[in-house]
Each structure stands twice: as C-alpha cells, then as structure tokens.
Amino acid sequence: MQNLFNRLTFIAMALALCVVVLGAYVRLSNAGLGCPDWPGCYGHITVPHHQVAQQAFPDKPLEAPKAWKEMVHRYFAGTLAVLILTIFVTAWRGRGQLNTKPILPSVLLLLVMLQAALGMWTVTLLLKPVIVSLHLLGGMATLGVLTWLVSKRLPAAADISMRSWALLALVILVCQIALGGWTSSNYAALACPDFPMCQGAWAPHTDFFHGFRLIRELGQNADGSQLSLQALTAIHVMHRLGALFTFLYLGWFGSKLLKISGLAVWGRLLLGMLLVQIALGISNVVLSLPLAVAVAHNAGAAILLMTLVVINSKLNQG
Amino acid sequence: MSSSTISDMATNFQRFSVNCRSFFLLCKPRVSALIVFTAIIGMFLATPGMVPLNILLAATVGIALSSGAAAAFNCLIEQEIDARMARTRGRPLPTKQVTSSQTLVFATIVATTGLVILYFYVNPLTMWLTFGTFLGYAVIYTIFLKPATPLNIVIGGASGAMPPILGWAAVNNTVSPEALILFLIIFAWTPPHFWALALYRRGEYAKSGLPMLPVTHGEEFTRLQILYYTLILIAVTLIPAAMGMSGWIYLLGILALDARFLWYAINIHRNYSDDLAKRAFRFSIWYLTWLFAVLLVDHYFHFPI
Numbered sequence: 001m002q003n004l005f006n007r008l009t010f011i012a013m014a015l016a017l018c019v020v021v022l023g024a025y026v027r028l029s030n031a032g033l034g035c036p037d038w039p040g041c042y043g044h045i046t047v048p049h050h051q052v053a054q055q056a057f058p059d060k061p062l063e064a065p066k067a068w069k070e071m072v073h074r075y076f077a078g079t080l081a082v083l084i085l086t087i088f089v090t091a092w093r094g095r096g097q098l099n100t101k102p103i104l105p106s107v108l109l110l111l112v113m114l115q116a117a118l119g120m121w122t123v124t125l126l127l128k129p130v131i132v133s134l135h136l137l138g139g140m141a142t143l144g145v146l147t148w149l150v151s152k153r154l155p156a157a158a159d160i161s162m163r164s165w166a167l168l169a170l171v172i173l174v175c176q177i178a179l180g181g182w183t184s185s186n187y188a189a190l191a192c193p194d195f196p197m198c199q200g201a202w203a204p205h206t207d208f209f210h211g212f213r214l215i216r217e218l219g220q221n222a223d224g225s226q227l228s229l230q231a232l233t234a235i236h237v238m239h240r241l242g243a244l245f246t247f248l249y250l251g252w253f254g255s256k257l258l259k260i261s262g263l264a265v266w267g268r269l270l271l272g273m274l275l276v277q278i279a280l281g282i283s284n285v286v287l288s289l290p291l292a293v294a295v296a297h298n299a300g301a302a303i304l305l306m307t308l309v310v311i312n313s314k315l316n317q318g
Numbered sequence: 319m320s321s322s323t324i325s326d327m328a329t330n331f332q333r334f335s336v337n338c339r340s341f342f343l344l345c346k347p348r349v350s351a352l353i354v355f356t357a358i359i360g361m362f363l364a365t366p367g368m369v370p371l372n373i374l375l376a377a378t379v380g381i382a383l384s385s386g387a388a389a390a391f392n393c394l395i396e397q398e399i400d401a402r403m404a405r406t407r408g409r410p411l412p413t414k415q416v417t418s419s420q421t422l423v424f425a426t427i428v429a430t431t432g433l434v435i436l437y438f439y440v441n442p443l444t445m446w447l448t449f450g451t452f453l454g455y456a457v458i459y460t461i462f463l464k465p466a467t468p469l470n471i472v473i474g475g476a477s478g479a480m481p482p483i484l485g486w487a488a489v490n491n492t493v494s495p496e497a498l499i500l501f502l503i504i505f506a507w508t509p510p511h512f513w514a515l516a517l518y519r520r521g522e523y524a525k526s527g528l529p530m531l532p533v534t535h536g537e538e539f540t541r542l543q544i545l546y547y548t549l550i551l552i553a554v555t556l557i558p559a560a561m562g563m564s565g566w567i568y569l570l571g572i573l574a575l576d577a578r579f580l581w582y583a584i585n586i587h588r589n590y591s592d593d594l595a596k597r598a599f600r601f602s603i604w605y606l607t608w609l610f611a612v613l614l615v616d617h618y619f620h621f622p623i
Contacts, residue, residue, distance in 0.1 A: 212566065212621070214623045215562075215623060217620075222622070
C-alpha cells in the first residue's frame with residue numbers, strides 16, 4: 001500500500017506542477033475568460049463551434065485558441081482533483097500502515113475543492129485580482145502539500161537549529177509569490193519598463209493605498225474609478241523590494257545549508273533557482289514580458305517553493 | 319502633640335495602608351486592568367473621532383469599580399478554595415488580612431458606586447449591561463458554573479468578553495455587530511488562555527475539587543482542546559478584517575500574533591512541558607493586549623483591504 005501511495009503522490013505532485021504552469025500560461029496569454037462559464041465551455045465539455053457558442057452566449061464571442069487553453073488547464077486540473085481524491089481514500093484505508101497520517105491528505109482534498117471554487121470564481125467574477133491571486137496561491141499550496149507528502153520518503157537531515165530559519169524562508173517565499181500574483185493579476189508587470197530604476201527614477205510616484213486595496217474589480221479602484229499608474233507602480237515596486245529581501249534572506253539561508261550534510265545539494269538547488277528566478281524577473285521587465293519568460297518565472301517560483309518544502313520536510317523529520 | 323500620639327497616628331496610618339492594599343488586591347488588579355483596557359478600546363473603536371472626555375472618564379471609573387467589585391465577590395465566595403491552592407493562598411481572605419463581612423460590605427459599596435456612576439454619568443444601557451456582566455461573573459459563574467462542569471470557563475468567558483461591548487455602549491448607547499465581534503474574540507480566547515494555566519497547575523486544581531478540564535478529562539484531551547480552540551480563535555480574529563471593520567495594520571498584526579499563538583498551541587499538543595504551558599499562558603495575556611492595541615492603531619490609521 002505504501003508503494004501505491006508513493007506512486008500516487010509523486011504523479012500528483014508532477015501533475016500539480018503542470019497545472020500551476022498551465023494556469024500561468026492561461027493567465028499570461030489572456031485566456032482567463034476564454035470560456036465565459038464554468039465548468040463547461042459555452043455549456044459544453046469541449047470547445048464548441050462558433051454557431052453553438054454564439055447561441056449560448058451571444059454577447060461573449062468565442063475565441064477558440066483562448067478557450068482551448070482554458071479547457072486544457074481544466075482537464076489537467078480535473079485529473080489532479082481525481083488523483084487527490086484517490087490519495088485521500090488510500091490514506092484513510094491505509095491509516096496506521098503508511099508513513100503519513102490521513103490528516104494531510106484530508107487537508108489536500110479540502111484544498112483542491114477550494115481551488116476548484118476559486119477557479120470558478122476567477123471566471124464568474126471576471127478576473128477580480130484578489131481571486132486570481134488566491135487561485136495562484138491555492139495552486140502553489142496544493143503543490144506544496146503534495147511535495148511535502150512525497151519528500152517524507154527522503155532521508156531526514158534533522159538539524160533543529162535550522163528549523164525556524166527554514167520556516168521563515170518558506171513564509172518569506174510565500175509572501176513574495178503572493179506579491180507576484182498580485183502584480184500579475186493587476187497587470188502591473190509593465191508598470192516599470194526599466195531596471196533597476198523604475199520610470200527613469202529611483203523613487204517613482206507610487207500610490208500604495210489604492211494599489212493594495214484587495215477588494216476591487218480589475219483595473220478599477222474600490223469606488224469604480226480607474227486604477228492609476230501610480231497604484232500599478234506601487235504594486236510593481238513592492239514586488240521588486242520583496243524580491244530583494246527574498247534574495248538576500250534565501251541567499252543567506254541557502255549558503256548556510258551548504259555546510260549541512262544531507263542538505264548541501266538542496267542548498268545548491270535553492271541558490272541556483274534563486275539566481276534563475278531573479279534573472280527571469282529582470283528579463284520580464286527588460287524584454288517587456290515575453291510570454292515564455294513570464295511563464296518560466298511562474299514555474300521558477302513553483303520550483304523554488306518545492307525546494308523549500310523539501311528542505312523544511314527533511315529538517316523536521318526524525 | 320505628644321510623641322505617643324504621633325506614633326499612634328503612624329501605626330494607624332500603616333494599618334490603614336495595609337488594609338487599603340488588601341482591599342485593592344481583592345479586586346484582582348491585573349485582571350481588572352486588562353478588562354478596563356479592553357473596555358476603553360471598545361469606547362475608542364465606537365466612534366471615528368475622539369471619545370467625549372466625560373464619557374471616557376465616567377465609563378472607565380464605573381466599569382473599573384464594577385469589575386473590581388465582581389472580583390472581590392469572587393474572592394469572598396471562593397476563599398476556601400483559594401486557601402487550598404498554592405497560587406491563591408496568599409490572597410487577602412485566606413491570609414486573614416480582611417474579614418468576610420468587610421469584603422462583603424466593600425464589594426457592595428464599590429459595585430453600587432460603579433453602577434450609579436454608569437447610570438447617571440454614562441447611560442442606563444451601559445449600567446444594565448455592566449450589572450448583567452457583574453451578576454454573570456460573581457453569581458452565575460462563581461457560584462453555579464465553576465463547580466458544576468469542566469466547560470465552566472468557556473461559558474464563564476462570556477463575562478470577561480463583555481467589556482468591549484460595555485465600552486461601545488457607553489459611547490454609542492447601543493450594541494453593534496462590531497462590538498459583538500470583539501466579544502467573540504475574547505470569548506474564543508478564554509479557553510486556551512485558562513486551560514494553559516489549568517494544565518501546569520493541574521495538581522493544585524485537583525486538590526481544589528473544581529472540575530477543571532485536565533482533572534476531569536486528562537491532560538492529553540485538554541491539550542487537544544487548546545489546539546482546537548486556538549484554531550477557532552484564529553478564525554474569529556480574522557473576522558474584523560473580513561468584515562471591513564479593520565484594515566491592513568490590524569491584518570498584518572493579527573497574522574503575526576496568531577502565528578505565535580498557533581505555534582504555542584501546536585507545541586503544547588506535540589511537545590508538552592509545564593514550562594511551555596506557563597509561557598503560553600503569559601503570552602496569551604500579551605496577545606490580547608497587543609490585539610486590542612493593534613485594533614486601536616488600525617482604527618486611526620485605516621488602510622482598507
């Protein structure tokens with residue numbers, strides 16, 4: 001039974017990574033509203049023909065490539081949900097025999113159901129930035145929990161002194177991912193077209209008050225007026241400052257890991273991915289957000305998260 | 319004046335001071351201070367501007383007196399139990415610094431004064447609510463609830479959770495949903511706060527004869543309940559932000575406070591030690607203080623979420 005559980009969790013983890021990257025691809029190619037409804041597309045299980053779509057939603061014309069991107073993301077996500085349900089059932093049936101108590105797979109099931117709801121609201125609430133950001137965080141959380149379940153098979157590297165630092169690293173990374181999600185869902189990535197300065201200045205005009213009001217529509221302030229460039233600049237600048245902070249802390253933390261046996265290789269992976277992620281972030285700005293680089297930046301964040309989860313898992317075993 | 323008269327006066331003054339201090343201690347000053355603090359914050363949260371000074375003063379004095387009197391009644395009724403427990407046997411009644419009848423008279427005068435001040439200088443609603451809280455704690459909790467069930471402090475926590483409502487009523491002459499949320503926060507906080515104490519003092523509570531949870535249901539069960547109630551507390555403390563009542567400053571503050579509280583709760587469940595429970599208990603007091611302080615700052619520096 002442990003073998004079955006191992007295989008299921010590993011496949012689910014890999015699939016979750018795919019779903020996260022696909023989700024980023026959908027968002028970044030502006031296909032988030034490719035289908036105006038959920039879970040069907042214009043009421044169908046695949047992307048229907050133009051005439052059918054027109055009849056179902058006459059005021060929302062079909063753009064087939066976008067609709068297909070959206071539906072492929074949903075197919076993969078649906079498969080992941082079924083897989084997680086299987087993991088849940090296996091965990092309960094095998095409780096006592098497996099290396100994992102059923103609580104985490106139960107949380108995982110609740111998480112994926114919440115994710116499905118967030119996916120629905122992303123469409124029905126018309127890409128409200130707070131929903132899109134939560135959907136991204138939910139996907140990352142699902143990936144994180146699956147990674148934790150898989151990493152329990154790795155040998156422990158118990159070093160109690162590093163545990164709090166490792167947890168802090170994870171918290172900081174999650175905050176930075178949240179800032180990244182907020183940047184992307186508000187389309188603030190191009191608010192600063194240059195690097196390292198922003199709009200030609202070290203201190204551009206920013207409006208944090210409006211930029212970080214969470215409950216509002218896309219592109220608008222809470223009162224319906226248009227979201228200003230200053231607000232978008234504030235969002236972007238916050239992500240850059242967060243990146244600097246994350247880089248410094250994770251860099252320090254990773255370098256400390258290099259000296260611990262069993263964690264050295266993970267420390268190297270962390271440092272390597274950190275550099276890659278920073279490079280991708282800067283490229284996003286300097287090359288004006290090419291789709292491949294933007295998607296890779298999201299994937300890089302996911303891989304960084306997985307790395308930190310593994311490190312935390314190894315430190316907290318035994 | 320002769321030297322003997324002066325020394326008589328000095329001795330009398332000393333006796334008077336000692337007695338004053340004993341009566342003061344009967345009012346459980348540290349608990350009452352936190353109660354009054356939460357009531358004052360309730361007053362400030364009730365209005366966007368400044369609380370009228372006469373209301374602020376009268377309500378603070380009235381609530382403080384009522385809270386002190388309720389504590390004194392509690393000491394009076396529980397003096398035998400207090401004598402049996404190490405934590406409390408130094409209190410004024412077990413140590414015979416004051417007598418039962420002195421305490422009864424003192425508590426009655428203080429309670430009446432407090433309630434009269436509230437009635438005439440604040441508003442009748444606040445007086446009645448405070449009176450109800452007083453009865454809830456001094457009579458219902460102390461006499462009936464505490465010896466009756468291990469859920470005693472959960473239900474009795476309602477009395478301790480009233481002060482923000484009292485403060486709000488003092489300013490607005492009404493009970494609003496926001497005030498009820500503050501009530502809920504303290505209500506959810508009370509069980510993990512008290513059970514942490516009951517855990518590391520379980521030996522004494524066993525001697526006292528009171529049905530505290532670690533004695534009636536065991537330590538492991540109590541530790542699990544602390545974890546569950548902490549989760550409830552976390553959920554409840556997020557309501558002000560979710561409701562739009564509080565903004566970013568509150569949200570960031572409460573996330574940090576809740577993370578620390580959760581850390582204590584998880585560790586109490588996983589790696590219990592008496593020292594940990596003691597630290598958790600002390601932290602829970604700071605937690606509530608900081609929570610209300612952050613609510614206050616957020617009220618005036620409101621960055622909506």
